[in-house]
Amino acid sequence: MAKERFQSFGLATPPALDVIPADEAVALLKSGKATRNALLAYGNGRSYGDSCQNEAGMVVDMRPLDRIRAFNAETGVIEAEAGVLLSEIIAHAAPYGFFPAVVPGTQFVTLGGAIANDVHGKNHHRRGTFGCHVESFTLLRSDGRTHYCSATDNERLFAATIGGMGLTGLILSASIRLMRVPSLDIVETATPFRDLGEFFELAEAADQANEYVVAWIDQLAGGHGRGRGLLFTGNHAEHGSHVALRAGGNLSVPFQPPFNVLNRPFLTAFNAAYRWKKGRSTAPRQVGYQGFFFPLDGVGNWNRLYGPNGLFQHQSVVPEDVARRAVPALLAAAKRAGQGSFLTVLKRFGSIRSPALLSFPRPGFTLTLDFPNRGRATLALLKELDHITVEAGGAVNPYKDARMGDDVFAASFPEWQCLEAIRDPGFMSSFWARTAKKLEAGCGAAEAAE
Structure with missing residues (x-):
């Protein structure tokens, strides 16, 4: 049997070599004998970059902490250990008419990981x-x-740990408030738009009228079709299922092919078929929650399709007043580079503030692009996307990043020193070491030179 590899989901960074079970990590921490930068919690490996890796030390396998401790069927407050998956919370609470108020694009994240990354969904x-x-x-x-x-x-x-990338210590358990829903099913509407200008015209009204809003962009379309896509809206159906389905689908990618399957010809054909299938009717349709929230969970290990070099995900957010200029610029840069994104998602962040000290979502529009790792060419494109984002006054998502420079991180999160000040000295991540610690070293050198 092959040894389990503790990698990030992007498969573009080295796997963790030293792994310690949660119970051993707890014992080590309680003894007070953990060395500097020794540990980092590792949930279910759904982070795309190296924020879940610790090249300098060990990662802690949190999955054995998988008990749901209590659930209040009147208030919807659930208490669970940090290794419990979101899918398990959904299954436990659904019969009582509750659902997580916020879900990311996969249900296979742990509770601790959702807190540490302050994840967001289609209803920000x-x-x-x-x-x-x-x-x-x-x-x-x-x-x-x-x-x-x-x-x-x-x-x-509390504020530093939410969105703190696991750097403040080991989350053992948590209590969260779920929201009451009439059913798990979603009434979904897909509205085609011809270009980004039409999308921006539709976006605000869609947000005001719907719980969930997200757009898919046909990133490879050119000419008159440039910027075309589908705007999906959704609301929980008044009459529908209260039973959670078995998490995941029947399909799985059994091995990693020696090349990237998701190449340009495949993506061109896929985008055309997807746009036709989803956009052929604008009538509302009732769909299952898994297909609406977690479509990629239906294919196990789908990230293997990118081949041995993996993928990079780039997620940016730009202020609303410059989005009509910045979003087209980001898409144009990718097209000039000849890089096709398998999944291109655009949505609007609202103004609700997170309690987190550092949190990626902020008012504006967020664009997510997935690129196969083609080495220097892809890294050069990602650097250009960073530049466009920062110049627009935006930010790049660190929770999904595997290569941003320390300057981009500082521009995206000028409050990074506040988290460093409260970071547990026994915890470190590869991401933090190559960004914040490099910034800190630069600050120290500058002070010494004065």
Whole structure:
């Protein structure tokens, strides 16, 4: 049997070599003997970049912490250990008429990972980020102490841990508020748009009228079809299922092919077929929640289709007042580079503030692009996308990143030093080492020169 590889989902960064089970990590931390930069929690490996890797130390396999401890069927507050998957929370709460207020694009994230990455979904304009619905959590730090954190208890640790990429300690368990829904099913509408200008005209009204809104862009379309796509809206159906389906589909990619299957000819054909299938009718249709929220979960190990070099995901957010210029510029840069994105998603972030010290979502429009890793050519494109984003006053998502420079991180998150100040010295990630710690070293050198 092949040894399990603790990799990021993008498969473009080296796997973790040193892995420690959660119970051993807890014992080590409680003893107060954890060394500097020794640990980092690893949930279910759905982060695309190296924020879930710790090249300098060990990663902690959190999946054994998988118990749901309590659920209040009146209030929708659920308490669970950090390794519980979102799919398991959905299955537990659905019969009582509750659903997570915020879900990302996969249900196979752990509770601890959802908090540490302050994940967002298709309803940021209505519900904010995942962190907005965290009641409390317990955090074990390398001084051996366990801290109960909430908006009123250990407030600084609470804010720093939400969106803190696992750098403030080990989340052991958490309580979150779910939202009451009439059913799990979604009434979905797909509205075709001819170009980005038409999308922007539709976006605000769609947000005002719907719980969930997201757009798919045919990134490879040229000529008169440039910027075309489909605007999906959704709301929970008044009458539908309250039973969670078995997580995942029947299809799986059994091995990693020696080349990228998702090449340009495939993507061109796929985009045309997808646009025809989803956009042929604008009438509302009732669909299952898994197909609406987690379409890619239906194919196990789909990331293997990118071949041995993996993929990079680039997610940016730009302010609303410059989005009509910046979003087309981002798409044009990718097209000039001849790079095809398998999944290109555009949506609007609202103004609901996260309780997190660092959080990626902010008012504006966010664009997500997936690129096969073609080495220097792809890295050069990603650097250009970073430049366009930062010049527009936007930010690049660190939770999905595997290569951004420290300058881009500082421009995206000028408050990074606040997290560094409260970071547990026993915890480190490969991402933090190549961005924040490099910035800190530069600051120290500058001060010494003065």
